Amino acid sequence: MSDAKSRMIARAARDIAPGMTVNLGIGLPTQVVNHLPGDFPVCLHTENGLTGIGPTLPHDRADRNLIDAGGAYVSTIPGSAFFDSATSFALVRSGRLDLTMLGAFEVAENGDLANWKIPGKFSPGAGGGMELAQKARRVAVLTTHTDRAGNPKLLTRCTLPLTAAGCVDRIFTDMAVIDVTPAGFALRELAQGVTIEDVKQATGAPLHIPSGAIPTF
Amino acid sequence: MSDAKSRMIARAARDIAPGMTVNLGIGLPTQVVNHLPGDFPVCLHTENGLTGIGPTLPHDRADRNLIDAGGAYVSTIPGSAFFDSATSFALVRSGRLDLTMLGAFEVAENGDLANWKIPGKFSPGAGGGMELAQKARRVAVLTTHTDRAGNPKLLTRCTLPLTAAGCVDRIFTDMAVIDVTPAGFALRELAQGVTIEDVKQATGAPLHIPSGAIPTF
Amino acid sequence: MRLPDKTGAIEGAIAAIPDGATIMLGGFGVPGTPFLMIQELVRQNKRDLTIIKNDANETGMGVDHLLVAGCVRRLITTHLGLNANAIRMMNEGTIEVEFCAQGMLAERIRAGGAGLKGFVTDIGIDTEMGRGKQRVEIGGEVAMIETALRADVALLHAAQADTFGNLRFAATARNFSPLMAMAADTVIVEAEEIVTLGTIAPEDVHTPGPFVDHVVHVPNLSEEYAVVRR
Amino acid sequence: MRLPDKTGAIEGAIAAIPDGATIMLGGFGVPGTPFLMIQELVRQNKRDLTIIKNDANETGMGVDHLLVAGCVRRLITTHLGLNANAIRMMNEGTIEVEFCAQGMLAERIRAGGAGLKGFVTDIGIDTEMGRGKQRVEIGGEVAMIETALRADVALLHAAQADTFGNLRFAATARNFSPLMAMAADTVIVEAEEIVTLGTIAPEDVHTPGPFVDHVVHVPNLSEEYAVVRR
Numbered sequence: 001m002s003d004a005k006s007r008m009i010a011r012a013a014r015d016i017a018p019g020m021t022v023n024l025g026i027g028l029p030t031q032v033v034n035h036l037p038g039d040f041p042v043c044l045h046t047e048n049g050l051t052g053i054g055p056t057l058p059h060d061r062a063d064r065n066l067i068d069a070g071g072a073y074v075s076t077i078p079g080s081a082f083f084d085s086a087t088s089f090a091l092v093r094s095g096r097l098d099l100t101m102l103g104a105f106e107v108a109e110n111g112d113l114a115n116w117k118i119p120g121k122f123s124p125g126a127g128g129g130m131e132l133a134q135k136a137r138r139v140a141v142l143t144t145h146t147d148r149a150g151n152p153k154l155l156t157r158c159t160l161p162l163t164a165a166g167c168v169d170r171i172f173t174d175m176a177v178i179d180v181t182p183a184g185f186a187l188r189e190l191a192q193g194v195t196i197e198d199v200k201q202a203t204g205a206p207l208h209i210p211s212g213a214i215p216t217f
Numbered sequence: 218m219s220d221a222k223s224r225m226i227a228r229a230a231r232d233i234a235p236g237m238t239v240n241l242g243i244g245l246p247t248q249v250v251n252h253l254p255g256d257f258p259v260c261l262h263t264e265n266g267l268t269g270i271g272p273t274l275p276h277d278r279a280d281r282n283l284i285d286a287g288g289a290y291v292s293t294i295p296g297s298a299f300f301d302s303a304t305s306f307a308l309v310r311s312g313r314l315d316l317t318m319l320g321a322f323e324v325a326e327n328g329d330l331a332n333w334k335i336p337g338k339f340s341p342g343a344g345g346g347m348e349l350a351q352k353a354r355r356v357a358v359l360t361t362h363t364d365r366a367g368n369p370k371l372l373t374r375c376t377l378p379l380t381a382a383g384c385v386d387r388i389f390t391d392m393a394v395i396d397v398t399p400a401g402f403a404l405r406e407l408a409q410g411v412t413i414e415d416v417k418q419a420t421g422a423p424l425h426i427p428s429g430a431i432p433t434f
Numbered sequence: 435m436r437l438p439d440k441t442g443a444i445e446g447a448i449a450a451i452p453d454g455a456t457i458m459l460g461g462f463g464v465p466g467t468p469f470l471m472i473q474e475l476v477r478q479n480k481r482d483l484t485i486i487k488n489d490a491n492e493t494g495m496g497v498d499h500l501l502v503a504g505c506v507r508r509l510i511t512t513h514l515g516l517n518a519n520a521i522r523m524m525n526e527g528t529i530e531v532e533f534c535a536q537g538m539l540a541e542r543i544r545a546g547g548a549g550l551k552g553f554v555t556d557i558g559i560d561t562e563m564g565r566g567k568q569r570v571e572i573g574g575e576v577a578m579i580e581t582a583l584r585a586d587v588a589l590l591h592a593a594q595a596d597t598f599g600n601l602r603f604a605a606t607a608r609n610f611s612p613l614m615a616m617a618a619d620t621v622i623v624e625a626e627e628i629v630t631l632g633t634i635a636p637e638d639v640h641t642p643g644p645f646v647d648h649v650v651h652v653p654n655l656s657e658e659y660a661v662v663r664r
Numbered sequence: 665m666r667l668p669d670k671t672g673a674i675e676g677a678i679a680a681i682p683d684g685a686t687i688m689l690g691g692f693g694v695p696g697t698p699f700l701m702i703q704e705l706v707r708q709n710k711r712d713l714t715i716i717k718n719d720a721n722e723t724g725m726g727v728d729h730l731l732v733a734g735c736v737r738r739l740i741t742t743h744l745g746l747n748a749n750a751i752r753m754m755n756e757g758t759i760e761v762e763f764c765a766q767g768m769l770a771e772r773i774r775a776g777g778a779g780l781k782g783f784v785t786d787i788g789i790d791t792e793m794g795r796g797k798q799r800v801e802i803g804g805e806v807a808m809i810e811t812a813l814r815a816d817v818a819l820l821h822a823a824q825a826d827t828f829g830n831l832r833f834a835a836t837a838r839n840f841s842p843l844m845a846m847a848a849d850t851v852i853v854e855a856e857e858i859v860t861l862g863t864i865a866p867e868d869v870h871t872p873g874p875f876v877d878h879v880v881h882v883p884n885l886s887e888e889y890a891v892v893r894r
Contacts, residue, residue, distance in 0.1 A: 019438045021644045033435070041438040043598070043644055047766060048692040048836045051642050052437055052598075064890045065695040065823075065834040071746070078632030079437035079598040081639035082835055084842045085692070085718070086548070086774045089767025090616050093549020093787070096644050124745035128766035130788050135549060165790035236668045238874045250665070258668040260828070260874055264536060265462040265606045268872050269667055269828075281660045282465040282593075282605040288516070295862030296667035296828040298869035299605055301612045302462070302488070303544045303778070306537025307846050310557070310779020313874050341515035345536035347558050352779060382560035541778065548771065551784040551807045570800060572811060577781045581802060602867065637832070638868055 004174035004191055010035045011217040012101060012142055012172040020098040021045055023132055026070040028142045029101035045097060047128035049088045052080030069128060093135045100136035102129065104143040106158045109184040109205040111168040113141065114160035126163065133164035145173035145202045152204030154185060175199050177217065183208055189215045221391035221408055227252045228434040229318060229359055229389040237315040238262055240349055243287040245359045246318035262314060264345035266305045269297030286345060310352045317353035319346065321360040323375045326401040326422040328385040330358065331377035343380065350381035362390035362419045369421030371402060392416050394434065400425055406432045437598040437631055437643065444650040447622045448474040451587050458543065458588040458614040459487040459497065465607035467496045468591040468624050469658040476503045484508040486585055488536065488610055490520035495658045501529065512536040535563055538580055540613055545582035547616025552581040588618035595625035599646025600639045608640060615645040624652040667828040667861055667873065674880040677852045678704045681817050688773065688818040688844040689717040689727065695837035697726045698821040698854050699888040706733045714738040716815055718766065718840055720750035725888045731759065742766040765793055768810055770843055775812035777846025782811040818848035825855035829876025830869045838870060845875040854882040
C-alpha cells in the first residue's frame with residue numbers, strides 16, 4: 001500500500017472516539033482497526049451478527065463459524081456477542097451505530113454515496129451497505145481521491161446508482177480530509193506534500209477552502 | 218367444581234392430538250392440562266415466553282421468575298425454551314400454534330368470539346387473547362353453556378365487543394360439544410343426563426342436530 | 435480493543451430522566467419488572483410520564499406506586515386486570531390509557547427498536563382495536579398499519595449483566611425487555627449480578643451490550659420481586 | 665407431558681419437498697449454510713426452485729451446485745459478489761434474481777415469521793431499490809411497504825439440536841437461521857450434534873423447538889463446511 005493510503009487510514013482511525021460502536025466496511029475501511037491502540041475502548045460491529053470483533057486470524061487458527069461480513073476469519077474479545085441478522089440490522093437502523101466507514105465509487109457534494117453498482121459492469125447486489133450508509137449516525141468514506149484513470153470520485157452529482165442520498169459526513173482520501181457541508185465540499189486537512197491546488201484539480205466539484213492554516217496529516 | 222364442568226374439561230383434553238403445540242387460556246382452559254396423561258407428547262405454550270410448560274408449583278417451591286400468562290408459578294420440563302414476547306407472538310401469528318382453548322362471554326353462530334370486554338363494567342384490556350383467537354390454527358372455547366343468570370352465551374350474533382371474528386371452531390360446554398359450521402352451530406356430543414331439547418333451550422341461536430345417535434361425554 | 439465500562443449508580447442514571455419522558459418498563463407481572471428503578475422514579479418525583487408496559491402490576495406494587503404518586507399522565511399497555519387502582523384512575527380520567535393487543539405492543543416496540551416506521555397486520559381488524567388505523571392493501575388483502583413505538587428511556591431488570599451491558603434474563607422475566615432494549619434512546623439496566631467481560635459467552639447473550647447505556651447493580655432486591663399477592 | 669421427537673433421516677425429509685418449492689437456506693457465506701442438505705436437493709434433482717439466501721456462496725460450493733445443476737428458477741438474495749457463475753447466469757437470464765438490501769431481506773423474512781403482512785421503512789427510498797414499492801405516509805413522512813417473505817421449506821444448519829428441535833447455532837453461523845425457522849411452513853434442520861431433551865438449558869435456546877419440524881443428524885461434515893477459497 002502506498003504511504004499516502006496508509007496515512008489516510010491512520011488519519012481515519014483518529015476520528016473514532018472512545019466508547020463508539022463502529023462498523024468498518026469491506027476493503028480499506030477494515031484496515032482502520034490496525035491503527036487503534038490495543039486497549040482503545042470501542043465496539044466493532046459486523047452485520048453478519050457480531051459485536052466486539054477481535055483480531056483477524058490465520059486460516060490454521062480460525063474458527064470456521066466465525067467470520068466478518070467480508071468473509072475474513074475474525075475472533076472474539078471479552079464481552080463479544082453473537083446475534084441474528086435481524087437484530088444486527090436493528091442495531092444499525094435504530095441509531096446504535098455511532099459511525100460507519102465505507103468505500104465509494106462516487107461521492108456527491110450533497111452527501112450522496114454510490115458504492116454498490118456500475119450498471120452493465122458490476123452489479124453483485126447491495127449487501128448491507130444501504131442500511132449502513134442511510135442509518136449510521138455518522139458516515140465516513142475512505143477512498144482514493146481519483147479512480148485508476150485519474151478521474152475524480154468527488155463530484156457535483158453522482159452518475160452511478162445511489163447507495164443512499166445525502167448520507168456522507170466526511171471523506172478521507174489519499175489527498176485530503178473533506179467534510180460534506182450544507183455549502184458542499186469543505187477542505188479540512190491536507191495529506192503531506194499535497195497542495196490545495198492539487199486537491200481542487202482532483203475534485204469534480206467546487207471545494208470550499210476555509211480561511212486560516214490547513215492542518216496536514 | 219361441578220361434575221359437569223369437570224367432564225367438560227376432561228372431554229376438551231381429548232381434542233388435544235399428540236405432537237400439537239397448544240396454548241391454554243386463563244381460567245377453565247388452564248385446567249385441561251390436568252386431564253392429559255403424564256407422558257402425553259404435547260408442547261404447551263404461554264404467551265409470556267415459554268414453550269414446554271411443566272406442572273404448577275406451590276409458592277414455597279416456585280421460581281419467582283417463572284410464571285405463565287395467568288401469573289401462576291409453573292415449571293419447565295426437559296426441552297423447554299424461554300424467549301421474548303415478540304418471538305412468543307410470532308409463534309402464534311405464524312401458524313405454529315396448532316390449537317388454543319379460550320374462555321368466552323359470548324360465541325356467535327358464525328364463530329365470532331367476545332371474551333375481553335363488557336363496556337361500562339369490565340375493560341381491563343385484551344392481553345394476548347386477540348392474537349390467540351385470530352391466529353391459532355384451531356380455536357376451541359370452554360365455557361358454561363349459560364351465564365350465571367341463565368342467559369345463553371351461544372348466540373346468533375355477539376352483543377359484546379369482539380375478540381376476533383369467525384375464529385371459533387368448537388365449543389365445549391357443561392351441556393354439549395358444539396361445532397361452528399358454515400351452517401351455524403352443530404351439536405356433536407351431549408353431556409351425561411342432558412337432552413337435545415335442554416341444549417336447544419339453553420342456546421340463543423338455531424342448533425343443527427345431525428341425524429343418528431349423539432355420543433355422550 | 436476493549437469494550438467500554440457502563441456501570442454506575444442508580445440515582446444518577448435515573449436523575450437524567452426529565453419530567454414528561456416516555457419510559458418503557460420491562461416485565462410481565464412480577465418477572466422482569468424493574469421495581470427498584472420504579473421506586474427511584476417515585477423518590478425523585480418524576481412527573482407527567484408516559485409509561486409503556488405490558489401491565490400495571492398489582493395494587494401496591496411496581497407501576498402502581500407511580501400511579502398513586504401521580505407521576506403518570508399516560509399508560510400504553512395490554513392489560514390492567516390485576517390493578518383495580520389503575521382501572522379506577524382510567525375510568526375517572528386521572529390517567530390516559532391506550533390498550534394494545536399484547537403481541538401488537540411487543541411488535542410495535544420491536545419495530546421501533548428495529549428502526550422501522552411500523553408494520554402491516556390484520557390483527558384486530560374486525561374489532562374495536564382496529565378502529566382508526568390506517569388501512570393498506572397487500573396482495574389483494576386489506577390490512578392495517580401499526581406504528582412503531584420508541585421511548586426516551588427503557589428501564590429493564592436483568593439477572594446478569596457484564597460491565598459492557600451484555601444481558602441475560604431469567605426464565606419468563608425476559609418477556610418485553612430485549613425488545614425495549616432496542617427501542618429507547620437511553621437504556622438503563624438494573625442487574626442482580628454484574629460480571630466481568632467474557633463471563634457471559636458470546637453465544638449466550640440475550641441482549642447485546644451496544645443497546646445498553648447504563649448498568650446499575652441491585653444486589654439487594656426489595657420484597658416486591660418475590661411477592662405475588664393473588 | 666413430554667415433548668415430541670422430531671429426528672429422522674435426511675433423504676426422507678428432503679424427499680417431501682416438491683419441485684417448484686420456495687426454499688429458504690440459512691447461512692452467510694460458509695457459516696450456517698446447510699451444505700449437506702443442498703447436496704441432497706441436487707442428488708434428488710429438484711427443479712424450478714425459488715431460493716432465498718443471503719448470498720450464492722462461491723463458485724463450486726453450496727448454492728452454486730444448485731445453480732449448476734439447473735435446479736433454480738429464481739433467487740432472492742442480497743449479494744452475489746463471490747459467485748461469478750451466479751452473476752453470469754443472472755446476466756444471461758438463466759435465473760431470475762431479486763436483490764434486497766441485507767437488513768431488508770432479514771426483516772422481510774422475520775415479518776413472514778412473525779405472521780405480519782409487511783413492514784414500513786425508508787431504507788432505499790432514494791435509490792433504485794425503492795422503485796415500484798408501495799408508498800405510505802406515517803406521521804407526515806413518506807415511507808415504503810416491504811412485504812413479508814415466507815417459504816414452503818427452510819433448510820438450516822445448527823451446531824446443536826435436541827430431539828424436539830430446540831436449536832443452538834455457532835458464532836456467526838446464526839445469521840438468518842432463527843428468522844427462517846419462523847418463516848417456513850416446514851423447517852428442516854441438519855445438526856452437527858443431537859442431544860437429549862434438557863441438555864440445552866431453556867435460557868440458552870436460540871430457536872425454540874415448536875418452529876422446527878424435522879431434525880437430521882450430520883455427524884460427518886463435508887469439506888465445504890470448513891473450506892474458504894478466497
